[in-house]
Amino acid sequence: MKIPFNKPYATGAELAYLAEAIAGEHLSGDGSFSKRCQHRLGEIFGPTKAMLTHSCTAALEMAAILCDLGADDEVVMPAFTFPSTANAVVLRGAIPVFVDIRSDTFNLDEGLIEAAITPRTKAIFAVHYAGVGCEMDAITNIARRHNLRVVEDAAQGILSRYNGRFLGTLGDIGALSFHETKNVISGEGGAILINNHEYYERAEIVREKGTNRTSFFRGDIDKYTWVDIGSSYLPSEIVAAFLLAQIEQMTELTRRRKEIWSCYHRAFEQLEAAGLLRRPVVPASCDHNGHLYYLDMPDAAARSRLIAGLKDRGIYAPFHYVPLHTSPAGLRFGRANGRLPITERAGECLVRLPIWIGIEPHLDRIIGEISSIVNQNR
Numbered sequence: 290m291k292i293p294f295n296k297p298y299a300t301g302a303e304l305a306y307l308a309e310a311i312a313g314e315h316l317s318g319d320g321s322f323s324k325r326c327q328h329r330l331g332e333i334f335g336p337t338k339a340m341l342t343h344s345c346t347a348a349l350e351m352a353a354i355l356c357d358l359g360a361d362d363e364v365v366m367p368a369f370t371f372p373s374t375a376n377a378v379v380l381r382g383a384i385p386v387f388v389d390i391r392s393d394t395f396n397l398d399e400g401l402i403e404a405a406i407t408p409r410t411k412a413i414f415a416v417h418y419a420g421v422g423c424e425m426d427a428i429t430n431i432a433r434r435h436n437l438r439v440v441e442d443a444a445q446g447i448l449s450r451y452n453g454r455f456l457g458t459l460g461d462i463g464a465l466s467f468h469e470t471k472n473v474i475s476g477e478g479g480a481i482l483i484n485n486h487e488y489y490e491r492a493e494i495v496r497e498k499g500t501n502r503t504s505f506f507r508g509d510i511d512k513y514t515w516v517d518i519g520s521s522y523l524p525s526e527i528v529a530a531f532l533l534a535q536i537e538q539m540t541e542l543t544r545r546r547k548e549i550w551s552c553y554h555r556a557f558e559q560l561e562a563a564g565l566l567r568r569p570v571v572p573a574s575c576d577h578n579g580h581l582y583y584l585d586m587p588d589a590a591a592r593s594r595l596i597a598g599l600k601d602r603g604i605y606a607p608f609h610y611v612p613l614h615t616s617p618a619g620l621r622f623g624r625a626n627g628r629l630p631i632t633e634r635a636g637e638c639l640v641r642l643p644i645w646i647g648i649e650p651h652l653d654r655i656i657g658e659i660s661s662i663v664n665q666n667r
Contacts, residue, residue: 291603302534310530318523338483345466345479349377358383366414368614385623399427405626412438420580422451461485475532495519546579589637598662
């Protein structure tokens with residue numbers, strides 16, 4: 290049997306909710322299912338204003354607009370991230386300024402941020418890799434000193450915490466993903482978390498194509514019109530209906546993901562002790578969500594052998610990001626602030642293991658094959 294990297298999981302209520310949405314004769318955005326999802330997210334994330342988007346990419350694009358990014362503004366961010374983080378900035382005419390990552394968590398190195406700040410810097414985009422939080426206290430302190438906005442790319446971080454607080458709620462704006470590879474899914478989907486009340490009203494406008502239609506539907510105004518820039522960032526009710534079934538079970542989904550993560554983590558302890566690989570690091574300040582399990586191999590050749598060996602055995606374990614500062618678009622639209630050796634090494638050495646609910650019966654096989662391949666090449 291072949292084992293894929295990811296396999297979407299349904300909780301059981303999705304089909305009933307989809308049928309209910311269709312019967313309700315409202316399938317465009319911000320219907321009853323969208324409101325129920327947003328209410329649930331609001332209950333979880335506290336005073337944060339949560340709004341569904343059609344993707345995490347859309348949430349990041351909204352964040353870039355809300356930060357008033359414009360031509361030649363700069364945004365400090367890691368290069369070890371998905372292109373959406375940088376695209377959101379570039380689409381506003383601004384410049385991603387890439388800094389290196391930490392060697393333990395592969396998150397933005399907070400100690401390198403201030404050296405990258407210039408008079409044109411407007412924001413810091415922090416990416417929580419593998420659902421493990423960045424050092425947000427240090428990052429938000431830097432932002433305050435330099436009057437910068439902080440956007441959290443928490444695509445992988447739903448229900449993860451930093452010092453007891455949920456990722457996505459620590460900066461001015463957070464972005465979540467409900468892509469089918471994430472813990473909580475709707476196929477495609479996302480949410481923007483507005484933590485700074487200054488952005489509440491404008492976020493509604495930007496999300497509704499630059500109109501004040503949301504205020505109109507609430508009855509605050511007697512007609513709506515075009516008042517700002519924006520786009521169509523709402524998901525349909527079909528997406529929201531599927532998502533609600535997932536949100537209702539996301540604590541349980543997270544628990545099961547963490548159990549799989551812990552199984553991997555225990556299994557590879559001896560290989561790490563032998564110096565054959567490195568396991569993920571979760572600082573004491575962080576509570577992760579079991580989203581992603583990776584192995585940090587000694588070099589690119591060792592990673593290639595492991596990926597190829599697993600593929601020969603019917604197990605798909607991919608590498609992760611090609612660092613953005615080395616990519617064609619990164620070279621064209623952004624710039625690196627100094628050398629990024631840890632980023633480049635991570636781009637060459639990380640292997641992501643299959644992790645999805647339902648994989649449990651196959652874990653012994655996956656672990657055994659990995660151990661065999663790694664030991665054969667020691």
